[in-house]
Each structure stands twice: as C-alpha cells, then as structure tokens.
Amino acid sequence: MNWKVGFIVCAVAACVVPFVSPNYMLTVIIEALIFGLFAMSLDLLVGYTRLYSFGHVAAYGLGAYTSALLLLHFNLPLPVTIVLAVAISTAIATPIAWVCTRTHGVSFAMLTLAFAQLGYAMIYRFKDFTGGSDGLTGIPRPEGPFGLDFFQSKIGYFYMVLFCLLGSFLLCRALVNSPFGTVLSGIRENEAKTAALGYNTRAYKRVIVILAYAFGSLAGALYAPFAGFASPELFFWLISGTVLIMVIVGGSGTLIGPIIGGVFFLMLENQLSEVTDLWPLIFGSVFIAFVMLAPQGIWGILTARFKKPAVLPQGGADGETTSAPS
Amino acid sequence: MPLLECRGLTRRFGALVAVDSVDMTVEPGEIRAVIGPNGAGKSTLFNVITGVLAASDGEAFFMDQNITGLPVEQVVQKGISRTFQLTHLFPELTARENVRISAQARQPGRWTMLGGAQVLQESTTQADQALERLHLSRFADVPANMLSHGDQRLLEIAMAVSQAPKLLMLDEPTQGLSIEETDRAVTILRDMLSDGDLTVVLVEHDMEVVFKLAHRITVLHQGRVIADDTPDKVKESNEVQQAYLGGFE
Numbered sequence: 346m347n348w349k350v351g352f353i354v355c356a357v358a359a360c361v362v363p364f365v366s367p368n369y370m371l372t373v374i375i376e377a378l379i380f381g382l383f384a385m386s387l388d389l390l391v392g393y394t395r396l397y398s399f400g401h402v403a404a405y406g407l408g409a410y411t412s413a414l415l416l417l418h419f420n421l422p423l424p425v426t427i428v429l430a431v432a433i434s435t436a437i438a439t440p441i442a443w444v445c446t447r448t449h450g451v452s453f454a455m456l457t458l459a460f461a462q463l464g465y466a467m468i469y470r471f472k473d474f475t476g477g478s479d480g481l482t483g484i485p486r487p488e489g490p491f492g493l494d495f496f497q498s499k500i501g502y503f504y505m506v507l508f509c510l511l512g513s514f515l516l517c518r519a520l521v522n523s524p525f526g527t528v529l530s531g532i533r534e535n536e537a538k539t540a541a542l543g544y545n546t547r548a549y550k551r552v553i554v555i556l557a558y559a560f561g562s563l564a565g566a567l568y569a570p571f572a573g574f575a576s577p578e579l580f581f582w583l584i585s586g587t588v589l590i591m592v593i594v595g596g597s598g599t600l601i602g603p604i605i606g607g608v609f610f611l612m613l614e615n616q617l618s619e620v621t622d623l624w625p626l627i628f629g630s631v632f633i634a635f636v637m638l639a640p641q642g643i644w645g646i647l648t649a650r651f652k653k654p655a656v657l658p659q660g661g662a663d664g665e666t667t668s669a670p671s
Numbered sequence: 672m673p674l675l676e677c678r679g680l681t682r683r684f685g686a687l688v689a690v691d692s693v694d695m696t697v698e699p700g701e702i703r704a705v706i707g708p709n710g711a712g713k714s715t716l717f718n719v720i721t722g723v724l725a726a727s728d729g730e731a732f733f734m735d736q737n738i739t740g741l742p743v744e745q746v747v748q749k750g751i752s753r754t755f756q757l758t759h760l761f762p763e764l765t766a767r768e769n770v771r772i773s774a775q776a777r778q779p780g781r782w783t784m785l786g787g788a789q790v791l792q793e794s795t796t797q798a799d800q801a802l803e804r805l806h807l808s809r810f811a812d813v814p815a816n817m818l819s820h821g822d823q824r825l826l827e828i829a830m831a832v833s834q835a836p837k838l839l840m841l842d843e844p845t846q847g848l849s850i851e852e853t854d855r856a857v858t859i860l861r862d863m864l865s866d867g868d869l870t871v872v873l874v875e876h877d878m879e880v881v882f883k884l885a886h887r888i889t890v891l892h893q894g895r896v897i898a899d900d901t902p903d904k905v906k907e908s909n910e911v912q913q914a915y916l917g918g919f920e
Contacts, residue, residue, distance in 0.1 A: 516785075519784075519785045519786065520784055523783055523787045523791075524775055524778075524780055524783045524790045525781070525782055525783060526784075527772055528772065528775070528781065530761070530764060530768075530772075531761055531772045534760075534761035535759060535760065538755075538759040538760065538761065541721075541723075541755070541759065542744075542747060542773045542776045542834070543743075543748050543777060544744055544776055544781070545742075655765075655814050655817060656813075657818070658809045
C-alpha cells in the first residue's frame with residue numbers, strides 16, 4: 346500500500362508544477378518527462394531482462410516520425426494519432442524483436458544498434474516522404490475527439506504527457522510484478538536455467554522487446570507534436586547511449602529510477618548548457634561517478650535506508666534442529 | 672507402461688561416442704541411479720533425454736510419447752524436471768522466488784502480464800511446500816547466493832520438485848558437498864522420496880549415496896550400459912567391479 350501513497354503524492358505534486366514553474370522552464374520539464382518515459386521503456390529491457398539495447402532510439406524515432414507523418418498527412422485528432430503511432434511502431438517493432446532476440450549479449454546490442462542505424466539511413470533515403478535532413482516541420486496538434494483541445498496549450502500538453510507517463514508507469518509496474526514479469530527476472534538472472542525450467546525464453550524476450558518499443562515509441566509520438574518538428578536527430582545513435590546512461594544513473598530495474606534519471610539529465614543539460622559548452626564533460630563525469638560509487642543509481646541511494654539487508658538465519662547448513670516455520 | 676524408455680540412445684561428439692546405444696527403462700515409482708566413472712557419459716545421457724543436447728541416434732519415450740529432439744522447455748512441460756551437475760540458480764532472487772518461478776512454469780497462467788495474483792499465489796504455495804520438503808523453509812526470504820553450497824544444491828532440487836514432475840532427474844545432487852553435508856542431503860532426499868510420489872533418475876558419484884537411495888542401478892562405462900540391475904546384484908557383478916567400483920565394499 347505504501348507505494349500507492351507515494352505515487353499519489355508524486356502525481357499531485359507534479360500536477361502543481363505548471364503553476365509554480367516559469368513558462369520557459371515548462372518546455373524543459375515537458376521534454377524531461379518525455380525522456381523519463383523513454384528511459385523507463387528501456388529499463389524494461391536493461392533492468393528487468395538484462396537485454397542491453399544500444400539502439401533504443403529506434404523506438405523513439407519511430408514513434409516521432411510516425412506521429413509526425415500521420416499528423417501532416419491525415420490531420421486526425423492528436424490523441425488518436427498518438428495511439429495509432431504507437432500501434433504502427435509496435436507492429437514495425439515485431440519483426441525487429443523477432444530478429445534481435447535470436448541473439449544474445451553483444452550481438453543483441455549490435456543488432457539493435459543496426460536497426461536504429463537503418464532507421465536513420467531510411468530517413469535520408471526516403472527524403473520526399475521524411476524530409477531528409479530538413480526533417481518534418483509544422484506538425485499540427487489537431488483538436489478532438491469530442492472537442493478536446495486542452496493539449497493545444499503548453500500547460501495542457503504538460504498534463505497529457507504527465508498522464509501518459511503515470512499511466513505507462515502503472516502499466517509497466519503491473520507488468521514487471523506479473524507472472525510474466527517474474528519470468529523476465531529469471532531470464533535476467535540465468536537464462537539457461539529459466540529455459541530448463543520449462544519457459545520458452547526467446548518468446549518472453551520477444552514480447553518484452555516489443556513492449557519496450559511500444560512505450561519508447563509513445564515517448565517519441567509525444568515529442569514530435571510538442572516540438573512541432575521531427576528531425577533525423579531523433580534516430581541518432583548517440584541518444585541510445587544517453588538514454589542507457591539515464592537508466593543506469595537513475596537506477597536500473599526500478600522503473601522509477603530511469604524516470605528520475607531522464608528528468609535529472611535533461612534538467613542538468615539545460616542548466617549547464619547555459620553556463621558552459623563543456624556540459625557533456627560533466628555529464629560523463631556524473632556517469633563515471635555513479636558507475637564507480639553508486640551502481641544502484643539515484644533511486645538506489647534514495648531508498649537504501651529503507652532496505653533491510655538480507656540475513657542468513659542462524660544455525661547454518663547443519664542446523665536441522667533450528668528449522669523454523671517460514 | 673514404463674515412464675521413461677530409451678531405445679538405442681546415442682550421442683557422438685566427432686569421433687567420440689559419449690553415449691553408445693543406451694537402452695534403459697524406468698518404471699513409475701522407481702528410484703534409478705546411473706553410475707559410472709568420469710566420462711562414462713552419464714551427464715550426456717541426461718542432456719540428451721532432457722533435450723539440452725540432440726541425440727545422434729536412437730529415441731527416448733516418455734509415457735509412450737516420443738520426446739527425442741524436443742526443445743528443453745517442452746520436455747519440462749511433459750513432466751520431466753531436472754537439476755544440473757553445476758548449480759544453476761537465480762542468485763539474486765530469494766530462495767522462495769527461485770522455487771516460485773520454477774513452480775509457475777507448469778501453470779497455464781504463466782504468461783499473464785497484468786494482475787495474475789492467483790497465479791502468483793498458487794505458485795507461492797507450491798514453492799513453500801517444496802521448500803518445506805527440502806528443509807529450506809527458514810531460508811525462504813534469503814537470496815540464493817547467500818546460501819551454503821549444500822543448501823544451494825537442495826534449493827535446486829526444491830525447484831525441480833515444485834513442478835510436481837512425473838520424472839525427476841538429479842544430476843549429482845551431492846556434487847561438491849562435504850561428508851557432513853552429503854549425509855544431511857541424503858537424509859533429506861530419503862525423507863523426500865519416502866513419500867513415494869516421485870520417480871527419480873539420478874546420476875551420482877558417491878556410491879554410498881547410490882546404495883542408500885536407489886532401487887535399481889544402471890552402470891555406464893565408456894558410453895555403454897554394462898549392467899542394469901538391483902544394487903545388490905550390481906555390487907556383486909565382476910564386470911562392474913573391474914570397470915568402476917574398484918572393490919567397493
């Protein structure tokens with residue numbers, strides 16, 4: 346029950362943000378929340394299944410370009426477009442997941458990277474359709490359905506993003522705690538054993554890659570209409586690395602940690618880039634510091650004091666007589 | 672109807688014939704030991720039966736169904752659960768969660784993605800029962816990597832038992848255990864097997880363990896079956912004595 350209270354407190358606190366933050370900050374905050382959602386989607390792979398994707402930007406770019414193209418060509422209501430964009434991206438992710446999960450470890454990382462690069466290349470190749478290096482501009486935010494238009498304002502858009510983030514968090518949380526999710530933790534710990542216990546591990550991995558793409562594409566689909574443009578940068582491989590760093594610094598395998606990591610880094614980047622051009626240097630240093638000193642990440646540090654360390658019951662291996670009911 | 676039947680099961684690695692046309696029949700309720708010197712092909716035989724390795728020749732039948740060439744996870748779904756010679760666990764998860772994930776594998780609801788409280792509940796109950804059977808209840812909430820080697824071996828058996836298998840295959844359950852740990856493990860195993868609800872095939876090096884547990888023994892030597900009989904007869908067999916036992920009394 347405890348987490349529910351925390352969740353509600355955070356949600357309410359987040360709802361107040363637009364009223365206390367200056368207008369220009371709200372733009373950064375919305376982008377940060379979108380990136381938090383993106384990082385959380387990668388955590389499904391990295392933190393829960395130990396599948397290191399080096400090409401998660403593909404999900405982001407796919408969602409962004411799909412929603413941008415849908416809006417430019419069909420002008421459907423924005424929420425409908427976002428749902429459609431996620432559905433289409435997920436469909437495209439299905440064969441990608443099928444291929445990638447035939448491999449393990451480094452090969453998996455390289456294949457995901459390859460697919461992301463393929464997306465990047467295709468943006469340039471199909472220039473007439475995607476706008477090439479100019480990207481797509483003038484993406485509208487059509488109103489509807491039922492005359493809904495709150496998302497046309499920045500504050501309204503903030504609430505829509507927040508709603509998507511919190512909703513996705515609840516879905517992902519239920520997912521990782523479900524019977525399906527516990528199998529993922531088995532794959533993370535020991536895939537061979539999980540298979541030997543009777544699970545078709547490849548099928549489980551395929552599904553989680555598809556789902557990670559789905560949530561990642563939601564982040565992309567939210568970004569393009571907000572920014573009003575989509576550029577090939579949204580498929581650039583560096584973002585895959587950045588988001589991986591966000592997951593690790595935030596605390597992988599926690600869902601909430603990567604959201605914090607994503608928000609933290611975007612805010613940090615925004616603040617630092619005003620002061621110095623050398624902010625990537627600080628970005629890198631923060632990452633190194635976390636890997637060396639706090640591999641459990643920000644969320645791990647925050648929750649460490651509430652965690653009871655596991656203790657081996659006394660009596661040891663031979664302590665038959667000390668057997669106590671569980 | 673025999674529970675498990677191997678007919679001419681063979682596995683070659685290049686020129687080496689690790690398992691050489693093995694015939695073996697295991698009846699329901701039996702405790703069968705497979706023994707033999709190092710490199711006799713015991714673990715390979717296990718791996719071929721359970722689908723970890725493909726058979727080069729021959730067939731394996733489980734309850735009259737041909738299981739040769741089935742992938743590992745489907746063999747388990749038929750009702751064969753196994754442990755490994757080298758301990759295979761989920762090190763960071765608690766003992767209970769290790770066993771629970773195992774128990775869940777045989778449940779139709781294992782794919783449930785949202786909710787699934789009932790599946791989790793049922794598998795937890797099965798896990799707690801299996802932990803109890805292996806005397807591990809007090810370690811339920813301890814991460815598997817904190818357990819002693821002996822308890823880890825038992826935990827892996829608990830994982831297999833939690834699946835309520837029709838056939839339980841144990842690959843050297845006492846491997847790497849001290850004499851005291853082995854005694855304790857054997858006591859626990861005997862206790863567990865006394866319920867008579869399990870059919871077991873076990874590979875074991877320790878002859879004392881074998882003679883304490885097994886109803887029937889299959890002796891492998893260089894991949895071939897050189898004896899298949901009751902423990903007493905196997906002890907008396909000259910061929911077995913020469914090949915392996917080296918005058919064990």
